[in-house]
Amino acid sequence: MTSLQERTPLLSAPVPTDNSPSPTSSWRLTLFGRSAFLVAGELVANGLLWAAAVIMFSGARTRSVLNLCLVAWTLGLRHGLDADHIVAIDNVTRNLVAQGRLPVTVGLFFSLGHSSIVVGATIAIIIATSFVDWIDDIGEVGGVIGVAVSATFLLILAIINSIVLFQSLRLRAQRRCQAVASAQLGGADVAAPSVEEPACALRHDSLSPPTTCLGRIGRPIFKMIDQPWKMYPVGLLFGFGFDTASEISLLGISALAGSGHSAIPRHQIILLPLLFTAGMTLVDSLDSIFMLHAYALPSSTISASTRSGKASWRRLQFFETEKSGTPDDRTLVEDQDERVALLPRPDASRDEMLDVLVVLTVISISVALLISITELMGLALEKCPSCSDAAENDGGVVGSWWRFWDSANENSGYLGASVIGVFFVVFAVWGVRQGVARRG
Numbered sequence: 194m195t196s197l198q199e200r201t202p203l204l205s206a207p208v209p210t211d212n213s214p215s216p217t218s219s220w221r222l223t224l225f226g227r228s229a230f231l232v233a234g235e236l237v238a239n240g241l242l243w244a245a246a247v248i249m250f251s252g253a254r255t256r257s258v259l260n261l262c263l264v265a266w267t268l269g270l271r272h273g274l275d276a277d278h279i280v281a282i283d284n285v286t287r288n289l290v291a292q293g294r295l296p297v298t299v300g301l302f303f304s305l306g307h308s309s310i311v312v313g314a315t316i317a318i319i320i321a322t323s324f325v326d327w328i329d330d331i332g333e334v335g336g337v338i339g340v341a342v343s344a345t346f347l348l349i350l351a352i353i354n355s356i357v358l359f360q361s362l363r364l365r366a367q368r369r370c371q372a373v374a375s376a377q378l379g380g381a382d383v384a385a386p387s388v389e390e391p392a393c394a395l396r397h398d399s400l401s402p403p404t405t406c407l408g409r410i411g412r413p414i415f416k417m418i419d420q421p422w423k424m425y426p427v428g429l430l431f432g433f434g435f436d437t438a439s440e441i442s443l444l445g446i447s448a449l450a451g452s453g454h455s456a457i458p459r460h461q462i463i464l465l466p467l468l469f470t471a472g473m474t475l476v477d478s479l480d481s482i483f484m485l486h487a488y489a490l491p492s493s494t495i496s497a498s499t500r501s502g503k504a505s506w507r508r509l510q511f512f513e514t515e516k517s518g519t520p521d522d523r524t525l526v527e528d529q530d531e532r533v534a535l536l537p538r539p540d541a542s543r544d545e546m547l548d549v550l551v552v553l554t555v556i557s558i559s560v561a562l563l564i565s566i567t568e569l570m571g572l573a574l575e576k577c578p579s580c581s582d583a584a585e586n587d588g589g590v591v592g593s594w595w596r597f598w599d600s601a602n603e604n605s606g607y608l609g610a611s612v613i614g615v616f617f618v619v620f621a622v623w624g625v626r627q628g629v630a631r632r633g
Contacts, residue, residue, distance in 0.1 A: 227297045228482045235301075235475045239266075242464065242471050249461055262468050269469035273304065273476025277431060277568065280561050282477060285418055285427075286484045296421035300481030301474055306428025308470035315466045319459045344568040351561035358558060361551045483617070552619055570598035 222230065243262075250258040272278070282300045289296055418424060574580050574595060584595035 224295050224297070224485075228486075231297050231301065231478055231482065235471075235478050239471045239475060242468050246464055246468065249464065261465060265465040266468040266472045269308075269472025269474075270476055272469075273473040273480070277564055278303065278307075278477055279480060280564055281427065281431065282424075282481050283484050284561070285424060286481060287488055288418065289421070290485065290488045292419070295485060297482055297485060298421045298478075299424050299485075300477035300479075302422050302424040303428040303431075303481075304474040304477035305470070306425035306430075307432040308466065308473055309425075309429055310432035311466045311469055312463070315462060319462055344565045344572075348561070348565040351558050351565065355558055358551065358555060365548075365551070487619075556615055556619070567598060567601045570595075571602035574599055574602070 243266075246259060246262045250256060250262065278300075282303055285303075286296075286299050289299065418427065574584060580595050583591045584599050586592065587595075
């Protein structure tokens, strides 16, 4: 009979051989780390471009060109706050988060695509000054194409988000019915069906963020935007309006046509659109990061806080250990604690998450519709002589109508900034309520 001592070695850990792979681990950036490094990279790029501008134009003959550099950079900052940028980045971020991805570069690729038009127009001016005679004609055609693409894109997003809102409200109604049924049974939980049952499958699917339908219903339309880098061609289409390209091109032309004491070499004009690009990518990247945290944290924080009290601290870490495994074994998300949790949560936390998502969806729908209509009205004012004449000369209701939309077009940058402010307020209120709930 085999003794216990003889069987004990079988319970010990096996000694690794040369043929057995040893467990490995590596370090990778967390969501917070990726966000911080992206912002740091943007700031470094802005600083390097400004350093180059100071070095090139600090002489007495070209010092006035620094004013043009400042104008180009501030134009980029302001254009990053345009409402079409805010809404496009917001909605695509919602789509990717619903797919289980946490990308921080949606705004970066969108702004790079948008600014490519500016850089391309300036390079064309540098190569052939005859391009200056064509810029107005190209801008006229490109303006119609750009506004039409932008307005249509935002209108489709508003329609899809309306379906998202309907599903969110239906889910809230189902939750309330379950609560009423539970109360009628004397506080006992309503028996849940088996996982294999269709009702359970539907209920489990509804626990995912309501934006999941964006990928399901809008897949034929947004099939190309399943990766952050695919926002580059979308930004390129949005940039065909040529309005900002004309502004920066005129800056370059003015620098070229300056008097002899302030003229600069043609190749140095490229610094103007690069400064414009740096300012716009900085704002769009910050917007993308903020929207990502606004949409992901209401889900991930709830699930993480129920599992570990260290979740808040872990979200502020730059690096963490990555478990070994083949790429096929890993999910699309960057980290289990950072992903949008699709598992059941406590009732109160789940209801609060639904409330936050409903508010964010309503804001997205309202802004998308408003900006889409504003862009179409602005296009009508530009191309319809009777509309523009009414805006200038009609003192009645018709004139007030068109002047209102003209003012809305002129101040779209303020609208974009207000959208960011509204999202910040919603997210801040949710964070305060979460903190109070934890202390309570």
